[in-house]
Amino acid sequence: MDLWFTERQSADMSLGLRVTETIHSEETDFQGLDVVETAQYGRMLVLDGCVMTTDKDEFVYHEMLAHVGLHTHPNPKKVLVVGGGDGGVIREIIRHPSVEKAVLAEIDGRVIDISKEYFPAISKGLSDPRVDVQVADGIRHVQEHPGEYDVIYIDSTDPIGPAVGLFARDFYQAVYNALKPDGLFVAQTESPFANADLIRNVHQDVRSIFPHTHLYLAFVPTYPTGMWSFTMGSKRYNPLEPVACRVEDTKYYTTEVHKAAFALPPFVAKLVSGQ
Missing domain, CATH: 3.40.50.150 (Vaccinia Virus protein VP39)
Known part of the structure; x- marks a missing residue:
């Protein structure tokens, strides 16, 4: 079964990336923080469900x-x-x-x-x-x-x-x-x-x-x-x-x-x- 990360960027638009591994997930004192490995963009840092950075771009x-x-x-x-x-x-x-x-x-x-x-x-x-x-x-x-x-x-x-x-x-x-x-x-x-x-x-x-x-x-x-x-x-x-x-x-x-x-x-x- 494929696992996909989806960032809802607006009420009508989302970014979807296939995830190959969930590396880390936590709630800090300020926000949700996740690190996942994606097939297309490599490792990705996510804060409160929003992409912050990826290895590739x-x-x-x-x-x-x-x-x-x-x-x-x-x-x-x-x-x-x-x-x-x-x-x-x-x-x-x-x-x-x-x-x-x-x-x-x-x-x-x-x-x-x-x-x-x-x-x-x-x-x-x-x-x-x-x-x-x-x-x-x-x-x-x-x-x-x-x-x-x-x-x-x-x-x-x-x-x-x-x-x-x-x-x-x-x-x-x-x-x-x-x-x-x-x-x-x-x-x-x-x-x-x-x-x-x-x-x-x-x-x-x-x-x-x-x-x-x-x-x-x-x-x-x-x-x-x-x-x-x-x-x-x-x-x-x-x-x-x-x-x-x-x-x-x-x-x-x-x-x-x-x-x-x-x-x-x-x-x-x-x-x-x-x-």
Whole structure:
């Protein structure tokens, strides 16, 4: 008998993957946490029934979240990741030679523990001496560290449960305050097909705070609809003028892909234009 994992991505849409092994399952203090082996995408981390990452396509999301921001800032030294307990974004951040310290603020320590145990290729950067792993409320951390960071990443789950506050205007204002005078931040902001209202609202909120606000896209097969958005708010630097690529042997990110990611299809451009 085949066992299938099904993520109900909306009232009318689901993702189904055949599961070959259930590796781990628990309820943490914050959410349901499962690790399964799938036939199509390899090992998969699931939080509250939603796919967070898989062995096969994780590099797209992690490279595009990390490298676009770090190639927009000319000299990023201190970086914060809110969420991201699997360690994938941290892994990409510490590939940049200018980065002296990367702080991870993950509210659910079990995500960190399980990722270290079952996803070593993704979480390997968490043991780097430049990385400070904190089991902490990311919202509170941002509020308590004004003017400290060059780049901040919001690597959140979907806007449910402990992640709801990471999509609020007050939080984006706190992020602005936690950045240095030339700092920038990047947040994952869901799918233009499945979450149009959320993207529109986030873009309006960020644009009301940051001088430079841009949306860009990447394609992550196991995320709802496959088309995924990221929103950048920058105090000074224009992401359409990236610095020369500082990392080698990427699987998705290049300077050309960086620039192309901001070339939005008309329906997405209209979504964030205020029309």
